[in-house]
Amino acid sequence: MNNQAIASPKAPAAVGPYSQAIRAEGVSINISGQLPIDPATGKFPGDDIESQTRQSLTNMKVILEEAGTDMSSVVETTVLLADIADFAAMNAVYSEFFSEPYPARAAFQVGALPLGARVEIKAVARI
Numbered sequence: 001m002n003n004q005a006i007a008s009p010k011a012p013a014a015v016g017p018y019s020q021a022i023r024a025e026g027v028s029i030n031i032s033g034q035l036p037i038d039p040a041t042g043k044f045p046g047d048d049i050e051s052q053t054r055q056s057l058t059n060m061k062v063i064l065e066e067a068g069t070d071m072s073s074v075v076e077t078t079v080l081l082a083d084i085a086d087f088a089a090m091n092a093v094y095s096e097f098f099s100e101p102y103p104a105r106a107a108f109q110v111g112a113l114p115l116g117a118r119v120e121i122k123a124v125a126r127i
Contacts, residue, residue, distance in 0.1 A: 003075060003126070005101030017095040018105035024075040024126035029067050033080065033122040034059040035114060049086040049118050053093040056121045061097065064125060071097055073125040076104045080120040084109035090119060 006021035007013070014020060036052035037059070038045050045051040057071075064070055079094070081087060087107060103123070113120050 026126040079107040
């Protein structure tokens, strides 16, 4: 994929593994929010944010593989957190799944997530 990071020195620099913006070409794949459900068990892999983030992103990865692409085609993500205090730990796991140019990203604390999850992540990919 030929994604190009856009970075303006007149805007704040990214403070994590994401780009200010991404210029992307191709067809969009819009991935619904992925809860951290292990498809083999139907349950969360653990109660901690690290295992839940890893599972959500693994779910995203296999969906992209089914579409014939990979995580490098992701141009934008939205991360929903049950507790914004989990941001740094989520961010550490998130950085294992993406490389430069990082996708554009927004992250929010929400009142609650389905099934009591700690994280849900949605994405837009281009192929």
